[in-house]
Amino acid sequence: MAAESKSPMGLFENYLSIWVALAIVIGVSAGAFLPGVFETIAALEYASVNFVVALLIWVMIYPMMIGVDFASIKDVGRRPKGLCVTLVVNWLVKPFTMALLAILFFEVFFASLVSPSDAKEYIAGMILLGVAPCTAMVFVWSQLVKGDANYTLVQVSINDIIMVFAFAPIAAFLLGVTEIVVPWQTLLLSVVLYVIIPLVAGYLTRQALLRGAKEDAEARLAEFTHKIKPWSIMGLLGTVVLLFGLQANTILGDPLVIALIAIPLILQSYGIFIVAYGWSYLWRLPFNVAAPAALIGTSNFFELAVAVAISLFGLHSGAALATVVGVLVEVPVMLSLVAIANRTRKYFPA
Secondary structure (H helix, E strand, O other): OOHHHHHHHHHHHHOHHHHHHHHHHHHHHHHHHHHHHHHHHHHHOOOOEHHHHHHHHHHHHHHHHHHHOOHHHHHHHHHHHHHHHHHHHHHHHHHHHHHHHHHHHHHOOOOOOHHHHHHHHHHHHHHHOOEEEOOOOHHHHHHHHHHHHHHHHHHHHHHHHHHHHHHHHHHHHHHHOOOOOOHHHHHHHHHHHHHHHHHHHHHHHHHOOOOOHHHHHHHHHHHHHHHHHHHHHHHHHHHHHHHHHHHHHHHHHHHHHHHHHHHHHHHHHHHHHHHHHHHHOOOOOHHHHHHHHHHHHEOOOOHHHHHHHHHHHHHHHHHHHHHHHHHHHHHHHHHHHHHHHHHHHOOOOO
């Protein structure tokens, strides 16, 4: 263990928060000084899903997908508590607490700082984030806390199925509108790019590595996973640079509004994590199920939220801006929660 911590990769992982901070600075700086490059990258999208971002997320997710053992997935149903935490927090708690926090901050605390019309749009954007649980980045956070890959896959898959039916009615109820049109292209394309393709690639890789004698096969699998692990971290840093580069003008153009929107979003993230993680602790869930369950409840499906905000309120609306701030806040906040989870691992059953 000591040798691993002294290796370049060990030092790289131990100081990941510093590298992410540098990636944020690089992203904002590059976006400000090279706007044409990021405009070209931004154009490489379909249905609000950017293909360059998708590729980087695929690089992050692929190593974890190799760890999915399809033969063991059937056993997940015998441990339903982790699924219960994920689904209750995502669908019965998170959307409503986000709505309450958004209204509290922008109609009470920040009422004198923004106009009522802007406040309503910011609230709408934050509500859309709260109703859209994460599909892709969850696999990255689960990997960073050494979560159960099989269990995480089932949690995300069931979440996605529920989202198909629950997203529109909950969003419509909280926004007070009569009808929410779900951008099916965004939803389906995201699931294909972020779940199905890396899952199939991971399965085929795993099958290829496990051919032959069991001892040799498991050694090959462990060695290959260790070798590609740095790519997952590089994909994460590349994603941070790209996301902040794409939104550099927004960040620099109106930093006060960005900060105001970020405050309730950050409080919501930590609050939901505490609820899910605390519940998991009281239920004595094993750490490799408890930590991903809490992180799934905290993370957001920002592509879906952005697409719906644009379709309802327009590209340059306050609602769209709020969903973009959600994108920017997510990575630093989630990494801090990953660090908290890893430091409190000892309080959970192995």
